[in-house]
Amino acid sequence: MALPAKQQLKYWGIAAIVFAVVMWALGNVLMPFILGAAIAYMIDPIADRLEAWGMSRTGATAAITVGTLLIFLLLLVVVVPTLVAQMIDLAQVLPQLVRDARAFASEHFPSVFEENSRIHQAVTSFAQTLQSRAVEVLQSVLGGAASFLNIVILLVIVPVVAVYLLLDWDRMVARIDELLPRDHQPVIRRIASEIDAVLASFIRGMGTVCLILGTYYAVALMLVGLNFGLAVGFIAGLVTFIPYLGALIGGALAIGLALFQFWGDWVSIGLVAIIFAIGQVAEGNFLTPKLVGSSVGLHPVWLLLALSVFGALFGFVGMLVAVPVAAALGVIARFLTEQYLDSRLYQGQSHRDAGAE
Helix, strand or coil: CCCCCCHHHHHHHHHHHHHHHHHCCHHHHHHHHHHHHHHHHHHHHHHHHHHHHHCCCHHHHHHHHHHHHHHHHHHHHHHHHHHHHHHHHHHHHHHHHHHHHHHHHHEEEECCCCCCHHHHHHHHHHHHHHHHHHHHHHHHHHHCCCCCHHHHHHHHHHHHHHHHHHHHHHHHHHHHHHHCCHHHHHHHHHHHHHHHHHHHHHHHHHHHHHHHHHHHHHHHHHHHHCCCCCHHHHHHHHHHCCCCHHHHHHHHHHHHHHHCCCCCCCHHHHHHHHHHEEEEHHHHHHHHHHEEEEEEEECCCHHHHHHHHHHHHHHHHHHHHHHHHHHHHHHHHHHHHHHCCHHHHHHHHHHHHHHHH
16 A cells, blocks of 8 residues: 555655755765765766677776766876866966056046046956956965865866776666665656756767867967967866856857957957857857757756756756756656646546536
């Protein structure tokens, strides 16, 4: 005999509260395991494809591990030092860029920057704060990332967790399926399948889009001769998963740096703008429709809300799980909407009576 719906709701509600409390209390401890699980989830289709080609699960995991390690070492030797150097230089140049922009605006719009005006005071305060804090913040972040504990977490624990989870991924999924409540197994399987489709479309698809666009922006901007092309491309590609924000941030930063570096050389400045225009056309018309598709169901506002709420509640770990949780909640919300539209609460008794007749 199944438990009454009221008791089931109570038990599942308690489980959800316990999960949220554990996430809040152990967020920093769980971070490497969440990262490892995310990596294993993203790579699992590659392992499944290798298994379909005749390799064992162990062999597929070993091949993926070796290939990933070689790519990581190549990036560590070739790309990372240049990227870090450009990020530091960019933090040092930004205050000067703000000062030049202020001087240009003061020359052409003197009435706006009168000594006693609020705009003048705000711009001056912002420039001073940016100058004093930008390098300090960046150095503190890099210093924290260089600490022994963070190196162990990022370079040892996360890959080890990812490898073990990738090796046992199918068995874990099968075991979880065995533990599902029998009465609700079909519904849970359906919802889980839809969540997996959304996550696969968004995380894997948008991850590929971010990688392609970030590489394109970095290479194209460096070919044009922009001093911080690699750093700008990295930033633009990193935030591409938020619609329009990547192009807005990357384009504004790149064009601002181009104005600072190529002032008077309008051809080079135009080339930087054209690079971002081409990137946006390619993303909107080819990359996103092909790699992500139109069935993701994550509205940009919903995504921003999830990132803000989970980031405020659980910190960096909350931001890592924000997209998966938002996707899951979106699927559950659509399921509950379907149930509501089919219920007496929506249709009313008169509609049911008419259907019975």
